[in-house]
Amino acid sequence: MTNQTTNSTGQVHHIRRMTVIWIILSIVADVLYSIFVAAHIPPGRLTETAAKDQTDFNILIEMAIPVLLGVWIYLSYSLYVWGDKRNPNEAFSGDAARGNTKVQASWIVITTVTVLFLAGFGTWALVVDHGSGGGQGPNPAFAPAGALKAETAALLGRATWSPGSTNVLPVQVIGQQWKFTYRYPTFGGFESSQLMVPANTTIAFNVTSLDVIHSFWAYQLGVKADANPQVNDVAFTTTKDPGTFIVRCSELCGIWHGSMYNNGAVLSQTAFENWATTTEAANAANTALLPAFAWTYVPDANGASGGYYPDGTLTPYSPSEVYGAKQPS
Amino acid sequence: MTISEERSTEVSGASSGHPHESRGLSWTQRPGILSQNVITALVFAVIGYVIGHWFGNYLSSGYTYIANSGQNSISNTLALAFGVLGWLGGIGALNYPVAKLFGVDGLEEESPVDNWTKYFRYSLDHKVVGLQYVVGVLLFMFTGGLLAMAVRAELLNPTTHLFSPDTYIKIVSEHGTIMMMMATSIIVGPLGNYFVPLMIGARRMAFPRIEALSFWIFTAGYMVIFSALPYGGFPTGWTGYAPLQTQSGPGMVSYLLGFAVIGLGMILAGFNQAVTIINYRAPGMTWSRVPIFVWSILATASLLTLATPVLFAGGLFGLLDKTVQTTFYVTEHGGSSYLWQNLFWFFGHPEVYIMALPGFGIAGEILPVFTRRPLFAYKVAAAGMIGVALLSFFVWQHHLFQSGINPDMRPLFMLTTELISIPTGFIFLVGMGTLYRAKIRLEIPMLFVLALFFNFLIGGVTGVFLSDVPVNVTVHGGFFVLSHFHYTIMGGLLFAFMAGLYYWLPKMTGKMMNKKIGKIHFWMMFVFFNLTFFPMFIIGLLGQPRRVFTYASNLQGLNDFSSVSAFILGLSFLVFFYNLVWSMWIKPEIAPPNPWESLGLEWQTASPVPAYNFERIPVIMTDPYRYSEPGAPDYADLGTSEPSAPSKHSLA
Known part of the structure; x- marks a missing residue:
């Protein structure tokens, strides 16, 4: 066991350990979620839109679980292993501690790819689902046929x-x-x-x-x-x-x-x-x-019923024409 | 002239105004009944209020629509505006500018006499202003917190009501507005004003008068927004959407004017911080040697300066709609109900980062101290903050995804909103990198910082859910959103503020906060914060909209759980206040000069900090976070005759 988790210099492979824990827990959590929770997520499946919104939510959760677990495992592992009571030695320092190009670059690449994927996926879901049930204003860009x-x-x-x-x-x-x-x-x-x-x-x-x-x-x-x-x-x-x-x-x-x-x-x-x-x-x-x-x-000046622009043109509303009633002066 | 020569002239210029020189105090600064302090300010404010009220009535007395409406917004507005002017005049903030206006020379405010009364006066010392801000924001927070308790008490039962729906919605609105106003200043005000000059090796802020003015405007804003309650409140929530805004009673004037007043203070504070950080850094403090907290304040300051004017203008439009019957926000008469939404959120989203960035800065500042490691990827952290600040101007319409405005722009705003999680993620990279193979001391500030990472992660991830338009359809306008932003603002910013207080109060007051009570405070706050707000994600998903006084009966269990947790969360703040009183007055424990063994410049100067901070302007020698590096040079050469405080490279 010790041989597997230490490298040639006797250094513990912290990252490898954390990764193993992370992968196992993420898979377990995602599987449990999809079996027990996913089907109950609002807004349910009464309409096509609702069903797709639910699926989107579940996809986001399945992606969020590993992110949350990753940080939580890292934090707990750090506190457990590198707390000053267990760890009386000098803290790790030097140039490597100030930054690590490989780590930084891969972090940036991974987060960017994830984010671009999410934005692309969200856009795709929005368009194919005709606005996903959201209000699209007077000229809906993603209207269904007909x-x-x-x-x-x-x-x-x-x-x-x-x-x-x-x-x-x-x-x-x-x-x-x-x-x-x-x-x-x-x-x-x-x-x-x-x-x-x-x-x-x-x-x-x-x-x-x-x-x-x-x-x-x-x-x-x-x-x-x-x-x-x-x-x-x-x-x-x-x-x-x-x-x-x-x-x-x-x-x-x-x-x-x-x-x-x-x-x-x-x-x-x-x-x-x-x-x-x-x-x-x-x-x-x-x-x-x-x-x-x-x-x-437009509620009229009498506070009753509505005026309207009859055919969508900008003909002003005139209650006296519509109802034969005079506006109060 | 070289830069350092320029700096030294500047410094000698600054010290000529040293309070301990033998120049006489003007009558306004002498102790005694006639001097200007918070009491004269109150008296002047009341006089201003009365004059404004009379003037408003005088101006508008001829208009029948005002007589018929039974409500004179013109006199409300002028009363409050003159009240604010009276407050500022009464405290002495206008003496210098008015004297200059009339060409009177020689009137210069001295820092007031050096006793406790200086905290109740107009002071140009950034350390006094910092402590004034501490008390100010705590008062703000306490008021808002009490209102939150009332909100949760009402939500204990869906059918038995503690308040009428009218009262309830006004409590909700006042809670939101007070908390949001407080949160814009909670770190920039107290800790920014106190520590930015100390951390960049400056003797003062660039504009001490503007600094003091921004604090007294902040307090005036608090009173204006609080005046909404005696005026009958306002029903719009902190977002103040028109046309509901246009339709509301006189309390709305307090909201609009309150935001405008606070906004003015925010613009001034931001401007002052930005100029100070850019121009007042000590020699040798290149941009790569600036402490990360200062970076965060710089990014925040740029947001304060650039975003707040939009809110200010929006508030004035609203006031015009209410007072002189313009129709900026009235669709039926050529205005647009979308206009306020756009203006408000164009300010409102950068504002969210005004509330996040200083928290990241505090986390970045505290982590190296308690891990004895350099800050991992310092440049990435600074870039992340600037990136967040820039991107925050391009995301505001995600608040309007379902509003029907620009529906075809939704993919764009979805993209920009999700992009902002990249620079935000940098902060996690930096935090986690710093923890790697460190020597972690779980002191109270460190606990709060770790809690910030825990909370903000949940807040950030749920933010991605909200930015996804299909998911947004379900969660928009519900408790999910509410929980999300409490996780970022309270879970992030407020935890950071607490971390900052526990970390820096020993420097500010010379006394340590009690560790035992501090631990009780932390665990109560952390556990019950999560127990309060996590159920709200579920409540929101199950269909409870925000700002409702009643809800589906099957949600009562979750709501009760959340309410009871909220009450205990409220109690944790009493524990904090108890700790504050206990450690500062009842049983003070004198703090060592550098209790956390930090390398930060603010800990290297004498304790208590002398009037102009540094005997000589320090020269910065190296990077800020060279912990655990035997043989590393000192961060700063303080140039003092006695040996500088020993820098600790290890815990030993």
Whole structure:
């Protein structure tokens, strides 16, 4: 044993020892993690996006474990072996102690390669997963096929979706102090305080706010997009099987920020169509009073309903034209 | 003229203002009722506040919208601003500039009489300012810490509430803001001001008046931000996002003005440190002989000087929005809610490194002393700090990954954010390299430094998680983030501050901190820090957003665990204060001149440090960390007649 860990000058091979401990522990920890923990990591696998976010998280953890263990093993080993009580000799010094070109160079190379790999991997994951469920602003750069077409159709009131179709379903999320409401342009633009989405469908969430900044966080869907006033922040996800999820506001928006949450569900496609058409009919009287579907809304001077830029051009909002009502002077 | 000649003239110029020369004190510096001290400052501040309040009301009395709103932000702002001016005038910070403004010559502040009252006065001695800062930041930290206890108490139960949601969010906001303001100065202020001149062999800071001014602005900023509470608080958190900011009550003025005031102090302090380090190094102190702590302060100072003006401007825009109804941050009227986010984080991310770099510097300074080894890869450490400082200006939009701003720039900001872990990793290379085959003494400063490496590793690695956009979708805005930055700022910076205090208080006060109580303090703080914040990673992953007064009931167990640990963590600070009082006043143990057997220049000068630090300006002979090298030359030639303090190359 002693022969194996000492070199010709009788010096203990500290680095070799530490490396052996490190490799063994890292492998054990990574294996244990992937068997027992990885599958339970949020946000779960309710949607394609969530599943990919979970996989990314797990890959990062599997890489982080050896890094953490490496430093911890080194620190503990140093304290144990080189503590001054066990080690009454003169400390190691001289030129080698001031620096070691090989060690420094390999440290820099290894960390750089790791970091560049992480950045490359993150970018790849972001692009192939269409923005990974994150808010992409009004002009999403990484939109899935057909999404932009569906968005345009939604604004023109021509979006369609039915069970079995591969169409992207646009859903609008409107944040206000302190609740979220949802509009479905595909079903006459009705507004609901429940968020229901169909299974096996790509959803385009169009997130906006009527007052301050909120953040739409559909936890199990793996979606998070800030709701900014006057901004349409688009995020995509593709649902899988039916299930329930929770929506929380994750950007401080005032006193009741903590209670700004509600539940939503992924329904089977037929159940969703049922719910949507029923609600559309039930809400028809209310929908008629709502401003026409638009990406953003300006609460008018009366503090009620919303004004809008009707077709995305910069036509100024005029309540008297829209409602025939005069602004208070 | 050669550089050394120039230095010696400069030095003789400095010593002509020596306090012990027989020039008379001006009336403002004499002890007695009329002299200027913290009490006159308070009185002047109150008078300024009243005048400002009246003036604001006078200016805006004709506007119906102000009368109708029942809230006059103009008079709030002017009251606080005049209060700050009164505070600075009352302490005597304005005497010299105002006299100069009117062409009055001959009025020069003397350092006040040399007794305990100097700590309550406007002092130009960097050592006095350093100790004033120690007390100042401890007061800051204590206030913020109490608020943290309140936050954790509220989170003990998701349904039974200690505070109304309104009160709770204001406590959270005040805690965050006070702690962040405190953390920008916690090392640069006390230890930077005290030790940078000593470590570079200078007799003073480059601009002693600016140095003193920055401290008194810092205290004014503390009072302004604290005034938010009597004004009714502000609900925005320390990030102050508009338009919530625009919509909030008068407490918001305290936040905006408080940041602007503190920001001014930060700019001045940073500028002063940078100029001092660049121009006031002793002869022979080439850039490769500068102690690593000084490098870290230089990097921090450049961030303070370059990043803070952006916050200052952002705060002023916010004040204009609140007072005279501009719409910088109001989207509906041509402004943008993104503007504040951009300005704030353009300052805010460099600020994060303002809070990390001095900690790395302290670690690098203390490790060689307690390992009896030279600092491993010194140049890599310095390069790492400069690299972090530079890169920190190019990462700020990672705070806005999900905000919809510049979505196609996300890969770039992901790259820059991850790149910054390379220079940060250098610090680990340096730390671990220094430990290799060393002779490790586990004194209390060393324990805190080792804890810093442990904590900052967790903070740094989770930072990589946050920078990865797909993972960020899940963890952004939740307790994961909260835990991450407490691990870096509290686990890194605050542990470094404690290491620095235990290491340098013997030099500053001539008394040792009690080792036994110190060990209890360390282990309590280290263990319960981790027990408080590690569960928060899990809480965050399980879906708890930040700044909420209620949460899912299945998270109560973890939250309670974290809260109880936080209370004990809070107690550990009482242990620290107990140790401070015990070791400094109740049972002081006189410190030897160089208790840790350090080679650092600050330990070579006399103890207590004389008024102008060095009898003669030292000449630096060699590299700073030549431990365990028999026959190595002394770090500095102090040029004193008596033999200089023996440098210890080994423990023997």
